[in-house]
Amino acid sequence: MKIPLIWLKDYLKIDKTPREIAASFTQLGLMLDKPLDQTGVLDLEHRMDRSDWLSIIGCARDLAAFENLPLKLPKPTSKLKQKTLSQPEIAIRVQTPHVRRFATKVFHQVKVGPSPRWLTERLLAYGIKSVNNIVDVTNFVMVEYGQPLHAQDLAKLPGQDITIRAACAGEKLTTILGTDIKLDSNVFILTSGGLPTVIGGIVGGVGTSVTQKTTDIILDAGNYDQRIIRQTSRRLKIINETVSHYDKYLDPRLIDPALSRATSLILELAGGTVTDNDDYYPHPPKPQTLTLHWSRLQLLSGLTLPKPTVKRILRALDYSIVEEDPSSLVVEIPYFRTDVEVEDDLIADILRINNYDNLPALALSTPIPPDITPELYRFEDRLRDLLVAKGAHEHITSSLTTASPDNHAITLLSATSSDQNTLRSSLVPSLQNVLGYYAKHGLKNIALFEIGKVFSQQGDKYLEHRHLSVVSTQKIADSLSTLMHVLGINYHISLTYQIVVKQKTVGAIGPHFYTLYPDLLLPLSQAYSPVVSEFLHSQSRDLSLLVPPRYVYADILAALNPLTLTYQTINCKSATPLGKVNNYLLTFTWPAKSNTSAEIKQILKTLKTALSIDSKS
Amino acid sequence: MQTQITQIQSRFTSDLDQVHTPTELDALYLKYLGKKGSTTQLLGQLKELSLSDKKIYGPLLNQLKQSQESQIKDKSKLLSSDVSHLLSMDLTIPGQIKPIGHLHPTTILIREMNDFFRQQGYSIGEGPEIENVEYNFRRLNLPEGHPATDLQDTLFIREGDLLLRTHTSSVETRILSSQKPPLRVVVPGKCYRNETNSTTNTNFFYQYQGFVVDQGINIQHLKSILTEFHQFLFGKDIKLRFRYKYYPEVTPGMGVDIECNFCHGKGCQICKYRGFIEVLGSGMIHPNTLKACGIDPSIYTGFAFGMGLDRLVMTKFGITDIRKLYGGELIYL
Known part of the structure; x- marks a missing residue:
């Protein structure tokens, strides 16, 4: 919201510097958005809740309350001479549910011309170019009160009516800026004599615009469903000053002061006469009240604010106190505060105007609640530490990837780019991309890992799982073995390259990567890495096996599995091709004083028969 | 004989200091311990000495030979091993940076x-x-x-x-x-x-x-x-x-x-x-x-x-x- 200081000072006498005023606004919730310059205009960041902060008066009201200064509003124009006809000159018909109010006034014999300087300089400071006195007044009142107004040339109105209805497919409108807009049934329009004149709440047509030649006008102020305006304007890609007001929740009662202000300004600047026309207003809202309990204020703020201070703040913000007892106040919410819904919103207003700077800081003194940190969280941190200790680098890559042929992959409905519209089902491809990037720059012998989520679709279920993936240009099995050893987990690799622990698949391995499922690993792991408190002089025996190439290491393990043996570990030191066979060098380790010879004989015999393996021990 | 031993000893020490390559070390070996090396020749003269002199200079010469052999061996190790051996002696030289794993x-x-x-x-x-x-x-x-x-x-x-x-x-x-x-x-x-x-x-x-x-x-x-x-x-x-x-x-x-x-x-x-x-x-x-x-x-x-x-x-x-x-x-x- 742009606030020209010259305009702001119409409503309150403040002698602070622009920097100080900006600081006050910032405390209030309207943070300075753009740098302060010499133009005397504050550019404040606006949040979407407060529609009244899109008006100079709305901002001035809060500032006056904050600075404890009186607010000077434009005088009401009840003394206006106004004719009321028994039949409205222009009939108003509304045939859409999106209109809460549509009020109109008709002016005759106005003199369209340039605006006075005070008006043009305020508009220009705000950023609106002067058009003529009528259009300028509608713009001025929109910025002053936050209620958009629209004037049309009565003579150019195709019919004797204004009908608001859904547009028909194929209807068109040329806007005041000369753009042709194709309409459809999702858009509601103002029509006259059956022809579109205005896109409701968004932009007027060029056909009925007010020009130098205009003498009679119809002035309207509407109140529409902000959600429809928001959707339609985004779809039509029309964002203008009118839309920025109408896409917020405005109260239809705002039309009263705005229309009356505009009427008196038009009569003052353009002369002529005014007649009341139709005011479509089927359900005028009733005033809303809220109860402020002193105990609640104290509970949320920790402060005991003096009652007169609180009442002063509420009144300065235009709340009226309708009831009062020792424990509470009942206040009527000002109609323009469409953001206030609950008692705590009143407390927000009180603390805001009282300035957050004045809140003390108080350390929590309640007992510390039980720890609910998931065990998995700590476990994953341990995995990170172990992998880093092994020299691997942690990476975090995007969860969104290019479309996948995998029919379990989840595709997004809305995504800005097609190469980022699918949820990843594995961490490996993006890590391998990174590895490739490093290799391109001559960094080789690097291991990378990521712990993160992967996603898949099973029927109508959308699943997410936590994965740990390690990729490396080096021998990947060493990293896996070391990690599992430190976690105290015995595993083997199945013939389908699954990492298996106690018949359960806990991951998968490939030539340059492995993936583990941390949630399955956690219950299998030991809380502490195995520590040996004394030297055990274990015995070990090497075994060199010449295995036909149709068998792999997993087959050797499978053959040994049914035997009852006492060896502690089996380690494959190397596997090298030797002629037509592969030479596996295995080391078996037994606890001290085991009968190793007997067992190794048994092992040999088993392997020879089971896998037709030639061997030399 | 005593003077010769001392002379060979001191020459050997200064010669050894000049050695920077394995080739130079081989030459040094030949110079002192080769067939015609000065230490070998001195040892050859031993048999011409009297029994009492043999008892004095025999052990001394053997000691010299052994000490030279072990010094050459040490030097050889030093030369054959990479520079890090040298570096480990010079503590003022900064070390090489070795990669470690990083958290994101x-x-x-x-x-x-x-x-x-x-x-x-x-x-x-x-x-x-x-x-x-x-x-x-x-x-x-x-x-x-x-x-x-x-x-x-x-x-x-x-x-x-x-x-x-x-x-x-x-x-x-x-x-x-x-x-x-x-x-x-x-x-x-x-x-x-x-x-x-x-x-x-x-x-x-x-x-x-x-x-x-x-x-x-x-x-x-x-x-x-x-x-x-x-x-x-x-x-x-x-x-x-x-x-x-x-x-x-x-x-x-x-x-x-x-x-x-x-x-x-x-x-x-x-x-x-x-x-x-x-x-x-x-x-x-x-x-x-x-x-x-x-x-x-x-x-x-x-x-x-x-x-x-x-x-x-x-x-x-x-x-x-x-x-x-x-x-x-x-x-x-």
Whole structure:
């Protein structure tokens, strides 16, 4: 919201510097958005809740309350001479549910011309170019009160009516800026004599615009469903000053002061006469009240604010106190505060105007609640530490990837780019991309890992799982073995390259990567890495096996599995091709004083028969 | 004979000092211990000596031979081994840098923050990244049609229903809906938005969320923890600004800024001439949120805060392009 200081000072006498005023606004919730310059205009960041902060008066009201200064509003124009006809000159018909109010006034014999300087300089400071006195007044009142107004040339109105209805497919409108807009049934329009004149709440047509030649006008102020305006304007890609007001929740009662202000300004600047026309207003809202309990204020703020201070703040913000007892106040919410819904919103207003700077800081003194940190969280941190200790680098890559042929992959409905519209089902491809990037720059012998989520679709279920993936240009099995050893987990690799622990698949391995499922690993792991408190002089025996190439290491393990043996570990030191066979060098380790010879004989015999393996021990 | 021994000894020592290559060492060996070497020749003269002289010079000559042999062996080791042997003797030479594994910068920052909050009695919470509208919007007091729930800002998986969480506040509503107060929880996590990747924005980002729900929690407690947290992050001297700011899921809402450390509050390009840099949003949890999560707001009150981590990580680690932070273009050693 742009606030020209010259305009702001119409409503309150403040002698602070622009920097100080900006600081006050910032405390209030309207943070300075753009740098302060010499133009005397504050550019404040606006949040979407407060529609009244899109008006100079709305901002001035809060500032006056904050600075404890009186607010000077434009005088009401009840003394206006106004004719009321028994039949409205222009009939108003509304045939859409999106209109809460549509009020109109008709002016005759106005003199369209340039605006006075005070008006043009305020508009220009705000950023609106002067058009003529009528259009300028509608713009001025929109910025002053936050209620958009629209004037049309009565003579150019195709019919004797204004009908608001859904547009028909194929209807068109040329806007005041000369753009042709194709309409459809999702858009509601103002029509006259059956022809579109205005896109409701968004932009007027060029056909009925007010020009130098205009003498009679119809002035309207509407109140529409902000959600429809928001959707339609985004779809039509029309964002203008009118839309920025109408896409917020405005109260239809705002039309009263705005229309009356505009009427008196038009009569003052353009002369002529005014007649009341139709005011479509089927359900005028009733005033809303809220109860402020002193105990609640104290509970949320920790402060005991003096009652007169609180009442002063509420009144300065235009709340009226309708009831009062020792424990509470009942206040009527000002109609323009469409953001206030609950008692705590009143407390927000009180603390805001009282300035957050004045809140003390108080350390929590309640007992510390039980720890609910998931065990998995700590476990994953341990995995990170172990992998880093092994020299691997942690990476975090995007969860969104290019479309996948995998029919379990989840595709997004809305995504800005097609190469980022699918949820990843594995961490490996993006890590391998990174590895490739490093290799391109001559960094080789690097291991990378990521712990993160992967996603898949099973029927109508959308699943997410936590994965740990390690990729490396080096021998990947060493990293896996070391990690599992430190976690105290015995595993083997199945013939389908699954990492298996106690018949359960806990991951998968490939030539340059492995993936583990941390949630399955956690219950299998030991809380502490195995520590040996004394030297055990274990015995070990090497075994060199010449295995036909149709068998792999997993087959050797499978053959040994049914035997009852006492060896502690089996380690494959190397596997090298030797002629037509592969030479596996295995080391078996037994606890001290085991009968190793007997067992190794048994092992040999088993392997020879089971896998037709030639061997030399 | 004694003089000859001494002479050979001293010549050998000075000769050995001149040796820098294995070839030179071979030559030295031949010079003293080869067939015609001076030490060998001296040993040859031994048989011509008298028995009593043999008894004196025999052991001496043998000692000389052995000492020369072992010195040559040592030198040979020194020459054959790489320079590191030499380097280990010269402690003034700096060592070679060997690569080690690194945690991701975001993990490092999350751990630092977790450490701080663990000390304050907070647990760490987690939740799904595929979220439904109920937990991501509705229970956070964001009704249908609220501008913050616009389709163009959210990555939907199934229209009007499933989406990728847009903030870690969804974990707050999940925990509040499933656990009983008192609760003190922080939630670090990945969130998503519908955005084209650029140097400053990606379609995912990291947030750090925190919330406390208990009896008697007020806004002063929030101000206190946020003050301590920012002092922990930026140092004791950091200047903070607490101001009102609207967020739908809290009331009263509170924005927290730190004084720009480039201009010290005067206003510069870095802080967009504000003098302060916005770091965090917070407030007292909206009674509608508590109610939606099954907590009675007349008994329990609470606060929540949330901040983006990426900008902070980039500042702390001097990374200028967010795509490098998450695209894997971090240059580690």
